[in-house]
Amino acid sequence: MLGIEQKKNYVIHYHNQTKHYPNRFASAPGFLEWDTQPNPFRFYRGAEKIGLPFRKDVKEIPYLNIYKNKINPTKDFNLQNLGIFLEYALGLSAWKSIPGATWSLRINPSSGNLHPTEGYLVLPDLPDLKSGIYHYSPYLHSLERRALLTSSLKEKLFEFFQGEGFVVGLSSIYWRESWKYGERAYRYCHLDLGHALACIRMSANLLGWNVTCLNQFSHEDVDEILGLRQMQQIPAEIEEGDILCLVHHSKDFHSFDSFSYEILEEFRKLDFSGVPNQLSGEHVDWEIINIVASNCKKDRTASTPQVSPDYPPMKDYPKNSSSAHIIIKGRRSALAMDGETSITKDQFLSMLDKTLPRSDAIPFDLELCEPKIHLVLFVHRVEGLDQGVYIFVRNPDDFKLLRTKLNPEYSWGQVEEDFPLYQLAKADVRSVAAAISCGQAIAGDSAFSLAMLANFEKSVHVDPTCYPVLYWESGIIGQVLYLEAEAHGVRSTGIGCFFDDPVHEYIGLKDNSFQSMYHFTVGGAVDDVRLQTLRPYHHLK
Known part of the structure; x- marks a missing residue:
């Protein structure tokens, strides 16, 4: 059985091995075998099936009630x-359809x-x-x-x-x-x-x-x-x-x-x-995944209720009558951004505010772990804010370490009192944001994009089984941003392809104390007019 140090070293090895670089992407299939694409639906042959009812009541719950306990x-x-x-x-x-x-x-x-x-x-x-x-x-x-x-x-x-x-x-x-x-x-x-x-x-x-x-x-x-x-x-x-x-x-x-x-x-x-059910007829073995999964397996522990930082009450915005259920079902991933749509400063701050890990706010009351993810923001089109690089510090315990580790020339000007958003540098960062997100224009054509920065020093360096949990926390933040974008009349999408170390280099990181885990972008979407939308369960009628 491997010890903690060996597991830690392998998890860090996996993270480094699977980084993308402009001249070398992480190993992946050279082309896709569409005939072996896995079935996205699992079924259990021979298991009794119990049909579930759908929501039928017409009483709508206000969107902001999603976050209020x-x-x-x-x-x-x-x-x-x-x-x-x-x-x-x-x-x-929903279902999406194009000819064929x-x-x-x-x-x-x-x-x-x-x-x-x-x-x-x-x-x-x-x-x-x-x-x-x-x-x-x-x-x-x-x-x-x-x-x-x-x-x-x-x-x-x-x-x-x-x-x-x-x-x-x-x-x-x-x-x-x-x-x-x-x-x-x-x-x-x-x-x-x-x-x-x-x-x-x-x-x-x-x-x-x-x-x-x-x-x-x-x-x-x-x-x-x-x-x-x-x-x-x-x-x-x-x-x-x-x-x-x-x-x-x-x-x-x-x-x-x-x-x-x-x-x-x-x-x-x-x-x-x-x-x-079998998902594919043929497979390719990626042994590195099996090994990292094995090294991240958690043993039994005492329960660890989350201790959340003390934050001011949540901003009660947007003030509209949007239905929570409509917003949830209407969430879509943007495929492209228009390079024009802006949002207001109030909208921007509201979106960030919903990602603060308050102990009494949904979904961060899950008691998953101590918050370890911060948001490095590339602001392009936010009315009332300069273009540039910002950071949203979601756990104040990391403030001093972040300030020590990031570019020493950053200004760290606080945007609003009692709100952990700091302006690091004024600049037009549209091309930078796109470049570090694997050259994807969607990161620069938006109102803003961001990199989710994890504290490796307090997590993986201490307990390698925390590694997948950093991604869970990132995904939770991403889901909040998805719904917030919908509620504010824009669109968003998660970005999994980014150049890891060029992100770190751009913000001045010189070691792996913090690592980028997930990118995200929010703005005005360009819809594909070829797509037809079908009801989610039309196939059961």
Whole structure:
């Protein structure tokens, strides 16, 4: 078994090996074998399928209620509300079509629309639904029952849940991303998982439910509980459990360590049914992904509730009657920016404000980890702000280190009192932003773009199993920015292709104490008029 130091060295090796440079991209397929493209939908052959209802009520919830805890009426745990929860967390949002091709979009975005993330539920007895372990099928909007719970297991879980509640589990299938992106796919899978976590938390909040990450479990525990170890898997399509979350009513749930690991033995004894469908006929093995995944596997730990910085109350903006459900289903990734559309300073600050990790604000109340991601911003078209480079410091504990590590000539002028946004340098950075994002014009033609900068010194250098969690935090931030862009009448998109070290060099970093994890851009989108939009579940009618 490798020690912490060896694991740390390998994780850093993987991160460095999978960096893009202008003269060398990370290893990936030279061309795409479209005949082997992985099926984005997982099904369990032989598992009983339970169709879920869709949201039918016309009462709209204001968009800003997505972020506010304890403001939405608390709904019962039943089949109807479970269907609504999954519809707006992991369901389909639309289909796009052009002559000769049709593809689905989901509430939770994915790199290349390849969707490596799978969702599972561990449910107690509900009206019209037996307790058990279920896989969620977004294509069918149905649950696939993989196992029924024994009476003994139900009682023990009820005690742990402290009453009503259920568990949501997320897993990753690396092959879905490595088919296109090669060795960099591990990064993208965990960005996608972060987006999915945010979607789960937001959807639950609209039903008045709370979500808490159960971060004390090991990866092996997650596999056991979700039944991933008890199923036949194709080696190249291995599905690995990532995290469990408790969905519950009480915000006061804090007995994280009350779980008896003896219960796991009862999960092992369950009779699981269903055979997972094969996703591709042929595969390419990316051994580097298997190795980094192995080195990032978490052992059991004590639960670690998040300690969040103290921030002023959230800005109550935009003040409009936008529906939360319409914004969530209307989220789209921009394919190009028009190079003209600007946003106001108030809009810009509002978008950033929603990404602050307040302990009482959705989705950052998941208690995932101490915040370690900061935003380096390239401002192009924000009315009331100079063009240039800015930084949004999401954890004040990192302020001194950031100021020490970044370019010593930066001015660090605070834009607003009691708001952690600082102007570093005035400049026209449109060409720079595009160049460091693999030459993609979308990063320079927007109102602003950004790089998510992670504190490696406080995370990976201390505990290499934090590596995927940095991507989860980045994906959560990205999902907030997606919805904020929609609410403010513009569009956005995540950018996974960027030149890692040229980003660091541009802002003056000379070591790996901070590393760029994810890029993002927000602005006026150019729509593809060839695309036809179809309803998300038209194929079931």
